Amino acid sequence: MIASETSRKVLNFALFQAGWLLCVLYPNRLAVLIIGLFLILHFVLVSQRRFSELQFIGFGTVAGAALDTLWFQTGVLHSETAELLVVPPWLVAIWAIFMTTLCHSLDWISRNRWLPFVLAPIAGPFAYWSASKLGAVSLPDQTLSLLALAAGWLVVFPLLLFVRRYLYPELAR
DSSP: OOSOHHHHHHHHHHHHHHHHHHHHHSOSHHHHHHHHHHHHHHHHHTOSSHHHHHHHHHHHHHHHHHHHHHHHHHTSOBOTTOSTTOOOHHHHHHHHHHHHHTTTTTGGGGGSTTHHHHHHHHHHHHHHHHHHHTTSOBOSSHHHHHHHHHHHHHHHHHHHHHHHHHHOGGGOO
16 A cells, blocks of 8 residues: 555546546446456555445445436436446446545545535536547437436435445545
């Protein structure tokens, strides 16, 4: 594990950004495999409480994938790689690598009670909009899709921070 907290946070952020971009530019199973390698790197070099963090990442990945599945089923999102309206594996991988940031590089957001409610409905939809501009997903009705994504992120992001704080207090600083 890396000793410097700052270095751990920078590496965590870099792994997430690289993973997100990889999955969006190359939405296939190889990207999912590489995210798996990124997660191993994260647990070896960044994570200090591996078992708790693994549980939290698992919880958030399932919750995020369920939300994305709902968005695919309701037409908020569309992807050529989504089979039978189920969330594509590369998007599940993005949720997994994103969840690592909530305990490290994005932990600062949880220190202010109102900040998740302000940032999440902007940053979450922005990521999907960016992915749509890069061709990974499409937003069939852009305005309606962005509003639905904002509402979903307004709920899911603070909920994930709440779960981390109360079910995994050792991960919240």
